[in-house]
Amino acid sequence: METTFRKRTSKATVKVVPRPETLNKELMLGGIIQGLAVTMRHFFQNVAREKPEVTINYPEERLKYPLRNRGLHRLMHREDDSVRCVACMCCPTACPAHCITIVAEETGNGNEKRPAIFEIDELRCIVCGLCVEACPCDAIRMDTGEHMHVVDRRDDAILGKVDLMKRGISSTAVQGGEPNWQERVKTVPDPRFR
Amino acid sequence: MAETPNPAPAQSTVTLKIDGQSVTVPKGTNVLEAARSLGVSISFFCYHPGLSSPAVCRQCLVEVKGQPKPVPSCYTPCADNMDVLTQSEKALTVRQQMLEFTLVNHPVDCPICDKAGECTLQKLYVEWDSAHARMDYEKVHKPKKVDLGPTIVLDAERCILCTRCIRVCDEVAHDHQLEMSYRGDRETISVAPGKQLDNPYSLNTVDVCPVGALTAKDFRFQMRAWELMTTSSVCAGCATGCNDEIHHARGEIYRLVPRENQDVNKFWMCDDGRMTYHEIRQNRVAGARVQGETVPLDKALSFAADRIVALRGSSGSSGLLGVVANAQATNEDNYLLLKVASALGVDRVYLAGRPARPDCADDILRHADMNPNTAGARAIAQALMPGKAKGVPQLAADLEGGALKALWILGDHVDLDEEAQAALARLEVCIYQTPHQNFLSDKVNVLLPAAAWAEVDGTFTNAKGLVQRIRRAVEPPGEARPHRELIQLLGRKLGIALDYPNVRMLFKEMKQAVPEFAAAEYGRELPVVQLRFAGSRG
Numbered sequence: 001m002e003t004t005f006r007k008r009t010s011k012a013t014v015k016v017v018p019r020p021e022t023l024n025k026e027l028m029l030g031g032i033i034q035g036l037a038v039t040m041r042h043f044f045q046n047v048a049r050e051k052p053e054v055t056i057n058y059p060e061e062r063l064k065y066p067l068r069n070r071g072l073h074r075l076m077h078r079e080d081d082s083v084r085c086v087a088c089m090c091c092p093t094a095c096p097a098h099c100i101t102i103v104a105e106e107t108g109n110g111n112e113k114r115p116a117i118f119e120i121d122e123l124r125c126i127v128c129g130l131c132v133e134a135c136p137c138d139a140i141r142m143d144t145g146e147h148m149h150v151v152d153r154r155d156d157a158i159l160g161k162v163d164l165m166k167r168g169i170s171s172t173a174v175q176g177g178e179p180n181w182q183e184r185v186k187t188v189p190d191p192r193f194r
Numbered sequence: 195m196a197e198t199p200n201p202a203p204a205q206s207t208v209t210l211k212i213d214g215q216s217v218t219v220p221k222g223t224n225v226l227e228a229a230r231s232l233g234v235s236i237s238f239f240c241y242h243p244g245l246s247s248p249a250v251c252r253q254c255l256v257e258v259k260g261q262p263k264p265v266p267s268c269y270t271p272c273a274d275n276m277d278v279l280t281q282s283e284k285a286l287t288v289r290q291q292m293l294e295f296t297l298v299n300h301p302v303d304c305p306i307c308d309k310a311g312e313c314t315l316q317k318l319y320v321e322w323d324s325a326h327a328r329m330d331y332e333k334v335h336k337p338k339k340v341d342l343g344p345t346i347v348l349d350a351e352r353c354i355l356c357t358r359c360i361r362v363c364d365e366v367a368h369d370h371q372l373e374m375s376y377r378g379d380r381e382t383i384s385v386a387p388g389k390q391l392d393n394p395y396s397l398n399t400v401d402v403c404p405v406g407a408l409t410a411k412d413f414r415f416q417m418r419a420w421e422l423m424t425t426s427s428v429c430a431g432c433a434t435g436c437n438d439e440i441h442h443a444r445g446e447i448y449r450l451v452p453r454e455n456q457d458v459n460k461f462w463m464c465d466d467g468r469m470t471y472h473e474i475r476q477n478r479v480a481g482a483r484v485q486g487e488t489v490p491l492d493k494a495l496s497f498a499a500d501r502i503v504a505l506r507g508s509s510g511s512s513g514l515l516g517v518v519a520n521a522q523a524t525n526e527d528n529y530l531l532l533k534v535a536s537a538l539g540v541d542r543v544y545l546a547g548r549p550a551r552p553d554c555a556d557d558i559l560r561h562a563d564m565n566p567n568t569a570g571a572r573a574i575a576q577a578l579m580p581g582k583a584k585g586v587p588q589l590a591a592d593l594e595g596g597a598l599k600a601l602w603i604l605g606d607h608v609d610l611d612e613e614a615q616a617a618l619a620r621l622e623v624c625i626y627q628t629p630h631q632n633f634l635s636d637k638v639n640v641l642l643p644a645a646a647w648a649e650v651d652g653t654f655t656n657a658k659g660l661v662q663r664i665r666r667a668v669e670p671p672g673e674a675r676p677h678r679e680l681i682q683l684l685g686r687k688l689g690i691a692l693d694y695p696n697v698r699m700l701f702k703e704m705k706q707a708v709p710e711f712a713a714a715e716y717g718r719e720l721p722v723v724q725l726r727f728a729g730s731r732g
């Protein structure tokens with residue numbers, strides 16, 4: 001069979017924005033002087049301070065990330081360790097970077113549908129977290145605290161279902177919410193979360 | 195004999211008021227359609243303009259002044275001086291209550307429901323209910339995956355018992371295959387024991403199902419409906435030419451669904467026709483080949499042109515060249531081929547296509563002729579080369595008799611037997627432009643990659659003589675191009691000036707040359723739209 005079809009996964013295109021060119025910009029002198037001024041300001045501020053505190057010695061020293069930090073994705077498990085994702089494709093729909101590719105299949109059991117292929121191109125991901133928001137099943141999370149890994153080839157940055165599930169744990173979220181969630185939510189102090 | 199006074203002509207229209215606006219409609223029109231003609235939309239589930247109205251869902255209730263109870267607008271014929279209120283407090287309340295009632299046992303598993311994005315129930319709920327369920331006990335559960343037949347799976351829980359699917363089988367396929375069983379909240383759609391839902395129009399039930407209860411095995415879980423783009427086209431499965439929509443996403447076709455055309459297919463389409471999209475992407479010829487070797491397109495064209503020119507030098511002006519028009523190709527392609535042929539002085543013209551399948555024909559939609567453009571190819575041949583076009587048997591005879599030295603074939607199908615194929619392989623030059631590899635592609639010495647019907651713009655003429663527009667939905671693979679472009683390129687190499695930058699110009703010229711097409715319109719360009727809650731799709 002002699003068949004070559006162009007493969008297209010993304011609908012994204014490059015948008016070219018023209019910038020006005022001025023003499024100041026062409027010479028770049030203004031920019032250099034401004035930049036030097038900022039550097040010098042920080043230099044003197046730091047010298048004047050008792051304990052300089054802008055730089056840490058990464059990677060020996062590391063900052064503690066806040067709890068809501070968004071790291072690499074992971075796919076959560078059901079109690080029987082199968083994938084929690086039901087391949088509803090809400091996350092690729094929400095994803096502004098079009099970096100999630102899902103192919104669905106039948107499970108053959110009561111869960112009906114699951115992803116046969118689940119791939120995230122972490123290089124293309126803009127780490128917005130919309131996929132996590134969109135998921136109705138608590139199946140995808142970004143709470144690994146891991147950075148994007150160093151890769152030699154672009155393809156290595158595409159995480160598949162196995163990679164994503166390796167980081168996952170069992171999720172205890174109840175489908176459709178806990179039985180009396182409507183009552184309990186009224187007791188939450190912050191009105192934004194009601 | 196006493197003169198009988200002429201009876202007053204029976205009044206054929208009625209005038210009524212809907213939401214204060216006066217409207218005149220033909221007698222017998224129901225209130226729902228009259229309201230739609232005013233742009234007033236009333237929600238409904240069980241009504242379908244192509245089917246009878248049993249008024250079982252009560253989602254279309256409206257208030258009629260002077261009547262004590264709300265009436266189903268899909269079932270109530272318009273009458274003179276009727277005063278209908280569709281948006282009154284009472285009408286809106288009853289409709290909202292009906293929606294809540296329909297949702298009582300509905301599983302609302304939209305994330306895994308194939309209909310999500312084109313579901314009437316989902317749309318109505320989001321548009322004007324959006325309330326939490328007031329039911330606080332376990333819903334009635336029914337089987338989630340019932341195999342109804344070779345093409346369809348039923349999710350009994352999602353079914354809202356509108357009976358549209360039953361009526362499609364009864365009234366379109368004329369085959370009573372579906373039935374209600376059990377009662378009350380246990381009621382389900384089912385087939386008779388030991389029977390299947392397997393009529394040739396079964397997939398129309400999936401289209402009309404307003405919810406995700408019936409899903410096509412072919413499309414199930416393949417793609418979410420909201421990702422699909424629609425391109426209006428015409429089915430290439432047979433000579434009926436059912437109007438359809440090609441649903442595609444990211445360069446792949448996912449399904450074909452019927453598009454309303456009261457003169458051709460009304461709202462329907464046959465199952466075989468829907469499956470024709472599969473073969474579009476199978477066994478494709480993606481690059482040109484000369485004597486079995488893959489070569490750049492331009493080289494293949496030059497090779498063919500050189501051989502033809504040499505033949506014309508040695509054996510008279512026609513060069514014993516024959517051309518084969520094809521009922522699988524568009525009017526424009528056939529027209530251009532025959533135009534080039536007459537410019538070259540060719541007088542051997544044949545008409546090919548797929549063999550007829552009388553066993554597949556019925557008097558509903560399906561036609562025995564499996565080609566979308568037989569009428570068009572015939573009309574063009576008659577206009578451009580009156581009386582010269584012959585059938586495939588004559589082609590076989592000419593091949594075997596050695597009356598031909600060169601042949602230029604428009605693909606994809608030419609029904610030749612073994613002997614004729616062997617004769618074809620002995621030709622000096624045989625140019626075959628085809629989208630698909632088949633039994634001929636190894637026998638010819640110049641194979642040109644052509645685009646398939648979903649990859650080109652153009653027109654087909656159906657068995658009734660209607661010239662219908664097809665549109666490009668996806669890109670052809672590799673180097674493949676529309677037939678007309680290949681003909682133009684080869685024609686230019688043969689020294690014939692051809693310049694048609696677009697199909698519209700070609701169509702305009704063809705319209706003047708072929709009397710059958712005089713009244714045809716090329717039609718406007720339609721934007722490709724993303725499928726979101728498309729109206730008639732149930």
Ligand code: SF4
Nearest residue numbers: 095125126128129131
């Ligand atoms: S974080 Fe944002 S960009 Fe990355 S996969 Fe999720 S939705 Fe897409």
Ligand code: SF4
Nearest residue numbers: 085086088089091135
């Ligand atoms: S939104 Fe959640 S359940 Fe749906 S496909 Fe994405 S990860 Fe899977």
Ligand code: SF4
Nearest residue numbers: 303304307313405406
């Ligand atoms: S039928 Fe409609 S409302 Fe019901 S689960 Fe499917 S999409 Fe949702």
Ligand code: SF4
Nearest residue numbers: 353354356357359403
């Ligand atoms: S299966 Fe669909 S079309 Fe048939 S009765 Fe149920 S909801 Fe209506």
Ligand code: FES
Nearest residue numbers: 240249251252268
């Ligand atoms: S649409 Fe009128 S009762 Fe169902």
